[in-house]
Amino acid sequence: MFDRRIPRAGASSRALAGVVCLSVLGGCSALSGYPKDPQNSSALGELRDKYFAEGIDDCYRAGDCQKLLNLTGRQAIRDDVVLNRMRVYDMEFSLFVRDLSSTSNSVSIGTDLTALALNGLGATAGDAATKAALAAASGGVIASNGAVNKDLFYEKTVPALVAQMQADRLKAETSILSALVKPDVDYSLQRAELDLDTLNDAGGLNAAVAVITQQSSTQQAQSQLQMNLYQSSVTAYTDSANKIRTWLKNGATLDTGRYNQLLAWLTNNSDPNLHGVTVEQLTDVSNDSLEAARQRAIAEVPIK
Amino acid sequence: MPARTETRTGVKPEDVDTIKALFNAQIPPPTSVVSTADGNGTFTIVATWAAS
Numbered sequence: 474m475f476d477r478r479i480p481r482a483g484a485s486s487r488a489l490a491g492v493v494c495l496s497v498l499g500g501c502s503a504l505s506g507y508p509k510d511p512q513n514s515s516a517l518g519e520l521r522d523k524y525f526a527e528g529i530d531d532c533y534r535a536g537d538c539q540k541l542l543n544l545t546g547r548q549a550i551r552d553d554v555v556l557n558r559m560r561v562y563d564m565e566f567s568l569f570v571r572d573l574s575s576t577s578n579s580v581s582i583g584t585d586l587t588a589l590a591l592n593g594l595g596a597t598a599g600d601a602a603t604k605a606a607l608a609a610a611s612g613g614v615i616a617s618n619g620a621v622n623k624d625l626f627y628e629k630t631v632p633a634l635v636a637q638m639q640a641d642r643l644k645a646e647t648s649i650l651s652a653l654v655k656p657d658v659d660y661s662l663q664r665a666e667l668d669l670d671t672l673n674d675a676g677g678l679n680a681a682v683a684v685i686t687q688q689s690s691t692q693q694a695q696s697q698l699q700m701n702l703y704q705s706s707v708t709a710y711t712d713s714a715n716k717i718r719t720w721l722k723n724g725a726t727l728d729t730g731r732y733n734q735l736l737a738w739l740t741n742n743s744d745p746n747l748h749g750v751t752v753e754q755l756t757d758v759s760n761d762s763l764e765a766a767r768q769r770a771i772a773e774v775p776i777k
Numbered sequence: 778m779p780a781r782t783e784t785r786t787g788v789k790p791e792d793v794d795t796i797k798a799l800f801n802a803q804i805p806p807p808t809s810v811v812s813t814a815d816g817n818g819t820f821t822i823v824a825t826w827a828a829s
Contacts, residue, residue: 705784708796718792727798753799757785 517564524557533662548657555653555665559646559672566642566676573631634681641675641684692745699746706758713767717756720776738774780828788812788820800824 523541532538533554536547544550625630652660674680708714722730735752742748747755747766755763755770770776788796797810800822809822815821 526816703783704781706784707787707788708792710787710789718795721799722795723805726794729802732799732802741785751799751803753783753796756799757796 517561517568520557520561520564523563524554529554530662533580547662551657551660551662551665552653554662555649555669558669559649562673563674566638569676570635570638573635589692596676633680633685637681637684638678640677642672645672645675700749702760703750703754703758703763706760708757709759709764709767711764712765713764713771714756716771717767717776721752721756735770735776738770779827780800783807783824784820786815786819788822790818790820793820793822796822 508525526541528541529538533547534552536545536550538544538550542553544553633638645668649665649672652668654666717735721727721735723731730750735755739747739750739752739755744766746762750763750766755766783800785796793812797812800807800810805826808827810822810824812820812822
């Protein structure tokens with residue numbers, strides 16, 4: 474499947490990509506869609522060597538890392554090690570995202586992504602940003618023959634996965650930063666290392682796909698439950714239901730223009746739970762959440 | 778999609794045609810929308826979609 478950390482293209486494909494970059498664009502930054510990193514290219518290696526050195530745990534336990542880090546005191550050492558390891562993971566993640574976003578990788582891992590992510594597309598997925606990106610990804614599927622345009626699919630799917638990885642990393646980083654205010658006795662370096670492992674894993678494709686798939690399944694189940702609730706109902710005769718029904722009738726049976734206006738409000742609603750709800754359900758179903766939606770519709774459409 | 782039905786009970790007579798029209802306006806439209814008197818001066822409306 475995927476390497477959890479930085480995927481590396483083969484030497485030949487890297488060389489080919491380099492030739493393409495140099496001959497066509499004069500550099501690879503335009504292909505990844507990211508500006509060139511101003512940081513010295515050796516900074517990552519230096520940080521990694523320094524803060525992942527073998528003797529770190531021992532000198533931390535002794536409370537004296539004068540030789541390795543020019544620091545003494547367990548808490549000072551812990552804070553320095555944890556923050557700099559977080560920085561290393563940030564830099565690695567940045568490189569990973571740039572690598573993912575470069576066109577040279579679309580062929581090598583696009584197939585795997587397509588197979589994994591297509592499974593999540595049948596359901597409504599994730600938050601608004603993820604959903605929008607995955608919806609755009611469906612444009613990569615050519616309906617007429619069922620074939621998949623892997624390049625297009627990859628290009629549109631990566632932003633959704635990156636957004637999920639960033640959200641997962643932010644959660645892990647917040648957890649670590651809030652724990653660092655504790656004294657060393659309550660949050661040791663060894664404990665922090667467990668959280669750092671979580672941070673590292675949060676920047677992986679497998680975790681992102683798993684979260685998106687889980688969100689899809691959960692939301693699909695919730696939507697199904699909601700739809701079942703709406704299938705059989707006593708007709709609502711609250712003030713808001715009466716008002717909407719009277720407005721829809723507009724002196725006759727049904728005003729099509731007003732029906733479409735209310736349908737558009739539902740379809741484009743900021744509350745994703747209203748997507749898929751019909752105008753009939755909104756108007757007629759006795760249900761607390763739909764009653765709240767009716768009151769919102771009266772204010773927002775507006776219905777007078 | 779499997780066949781499904783939606784049912785509204787306690788519909789006042791003056792709203793029967795509007796609720797039937799609201800069902801029929803959906804895409805896809807139901808294959809049938811039937812209203813029956815429930816004996817209490819109100820109606821029950823059942824919309825049915827065939828399996829597709």
